[in-house]
Amino acid sequence: MDIREWMAVNYLKLNDSKTEFLAIGSRQQLQKMPPGITLKIGTEDVKTSNSARNLGIIFQSNMSLDEYVKSLCKSCFFHIYNIGKIRNFLDTETTKLLMQTLTMLKNKESSGFVDDWQSGKTVTECNLRMLDTEDFSDVTFRVGSEQQAVQAHRYVLVSRSCVFHAMFCGKLAEKEEVSIPDIEPNIFKEFLRFVYTDKADVSAGTVTGLMYTSRKYSVDALFYECVMFLETCLSESNVCQILEDCHRYGELDLEQKALMILTKGGEGVVRSPGFAQLCSSCLEKFLKSENLKSKEEDIFEAIVSWTKHRCLQEGVSDTPENRRRLLGDLRYEIRFSSMPLDYLLTVVGPSEVLTDRERFRVIDRRVNSHVDISPFKDIQRRESNHCTEEPVSYRYVYRCRDYGLTALHSGTHAISFSANQDIHLKGCQLYGACFDETYTLTIKVFDSSHLKIAEPLQQVKTVLEGENQPNDIPFPSSLLLISGATYTLCVDMDGPDTYIGWEGRDKVIADGIEFTFNTSSMATSGTTEKMLKCNKLVKGHSQILPARKIELGTVVWKQQ
Template sequence: MAASDVQPTGFVDNWQAGKTLAECNLRMFDAEDSCDVTFRVGSSGHVIKAHSYILISRSCVFHAMFTGNLAEKTDVSVPEMEPNDFKQFLLYLYTDNTTVDADNVTALLYASRKYDMTSLETQCTEFLQENLNVGNACVILDSAHRFDESQLFRRALTFIQNTAQASLQSSGFLTLRQELVDQIVESDDMIVEEHVVFNAVNSWAEAECERQGKEVTSEAKRSILGDTFWKIRFPLINHTFLSKDVKSSGLLTEPERLRILEYIGCPDNDVKPFNSKQRHQKHSPTHSITRFKSENRIGWKTSGHRKDAISFQSNQNLILCGYKLYGPERRHETATYSVTTYFGTEENVLQCMIQDRAQYTVKGKDFDVVIEEPVAVTAGLWYTLVVLIEGMRTFGGQHGKRELLCPDGVSFTFRNSTHSENNTSVSRGQIPSLLYRIV
């Protein structure tokens, strides 16, 4: 019994009273009471103490380490993990509960596999699948590859292919190992403009030069890229970008660049060894959701000065391909509308124009506004769609629903936006439908 457990009156401190098993274990861990194992974690060898009984009762790997003829010393080095991450892993062993978040999920997945904690591994992979988005898809792809999570790897790769226009511009792409960059760039199924592929690969090569301590030069970048260079489909890049941005990068020699320019001018020319094959751009079908039960024939003003807006979230990761707007209030009239589209969070949406003043000639109740570069929608996050419409008065929806469940299992929740200046709301107004694909 520790001396600190005996009070001056002679009574024992009954701190265990009323506590659950998990709470008692946590107290023993936090107080380092009767610990008999020392972990030295991270590059600095930070000391974290633990109890062998807890460890061997939870993990067959720890059981083998601390018992039997092959038992190791109770001083264990874990240099590959950060102290905070390893402590979160131990908390799971002690309490069957831990905090999995975007910052530690990769480390916890690693520890759960290393020490054969399948329940925590499942929790980590579920977190990654549920929180897959443009910002972390490349990081998750790398983690899934490193830990041989084949199902998660395929899901992340498909997500990147479907959202390549944005995913290739994420910071996570710059940190990928080359074999994964190579696999992404080689894909026939990416939905992306080829100049985005070029920019991503060029930026990755510059980052890799810095990681290897090399001066960032054209020669160094091309040497580092190796075969990945030939998987950029230069003949698909438009003439202006090729003449300016690609030229300034120095990745192409002048004869190579001129050969590609000649091919763009005359596609009958032989451009080998460059790949001129169009990417297949295979993707799931486009779905539509309508949020109003009926239309109001009283004209909706569309002066081009007051914005219509609605906010929404979905229960699944999606690609927003576009939306519908109502057409002229008189069904048989033909009208021209100029439409500007913004999409983002409620806070930053007006800084995120995704389509500028596209014109539509309309004869009918509604019309589709197709987004040229579809945007990713992450499950559970709120987004705002803002539309500036200029043209004749239109129909307006009414009896809108706050929650909608689609036949494909996707559900949407809508709420009013503070950016709506033209009376569009959950219950009435413009933007009757969203057009989307399931990732």
């Protein structure tokens, strides 16, 4: 049979111009051959050669391997010479192992050895190797802002995604390179790894990007794997990084969930490494929240760390001017009036986040509630005092010597009070009726300028126990009250007539703290400091609780 026909039957192609003709025999036999013998291969006349390469081995007409040995030795010497250049940095055993490995590998390559890498591997393992080596890849993606090239195989992509099927099949199929500027290279490579193997490294650093990519290319299995990760692994330690990725990829639902954890988290959130990586937009959402559980001091220190990191990113000096420039109006969201005076003097002042004039006003406000510090926020966050880990014990400061059932005029029940030490208002006590009844409560706290500083309860329905039993009304979070400043507690209470306290004292001393009570001009129902709806203030480690129609008879407080 003709050689060409035989090769065609076996799906091989004969390259006429590269064919070599080798006559093999002993020296005597080769000398007897007539000169100029040729072999007709297609249109080419192939002459005899002294040597020819087959499967990496150089064969010679006299069956000698001299030329092959010379070629192999030359190649090995080249690698050994290169090893010699770094010999001083290697010990003897490492050098020996390296030389042997390189020599054996070169020998294997030169011998035409076929690497049977498929042996013993599963389909997914073989797919992964094809992806890593890019063997026979037939599509190129340009990924990310720098358009990094990523190779893949159309067959695999089309078999796994309807989006890729539409992209590569049909009349409008992509013929050239595919540009994907909205996905980072590391995310896209991890996505391809899942497409090829059904496995991906889903972590805090990749989950948002993988969710976005899997949704874009309709790979539902990966999307649900990301959802499972978030349901089990989203925490205070990684929420900042995930929130930032959500903002970048536009994952609004996940962003809201991450933002909730960010604001509800405590010290662990603001001290996590990812907090300094937040963009200005995410930081603004955090600072404007009224439900932060972190102490304002921890928030301030995290903000200073954030400005230092941004200065480093922008390549500018960490100066007070740059700190204020980077924060802009976000400085006004920091509740400086909630910080202790010694902290303002020893930490906030030296940081120079505030100008001298701003610092003086904030400090004056700390000792004089009439000082206006706008545009800085002066309303305390609702959750800011819940971050202490130590248990707090509360004590009650009783004001009223007697009580009775009466009907007060409808309207606002209010009483003014002050303390000679810093305290945290924690709640109040309210009397109920003769029997258990349901009431709708709205409670507000005002400063001496009648500026509302908090609204702990708003149209909240609750059942108050009857039979002259005072009922604890705890606030969702405590309110820092400054020593010497006068505050007014207002209660709007819809429901049946209730008991009230009588003969309320003007001054009450508890654990060395003096409380002073006065009639408030904001009361429209007839409440006075002598006739109170709130029986007592509850006090403890640092908090105060007035009561209903406002018998601030009892104050719940926690000492500062």
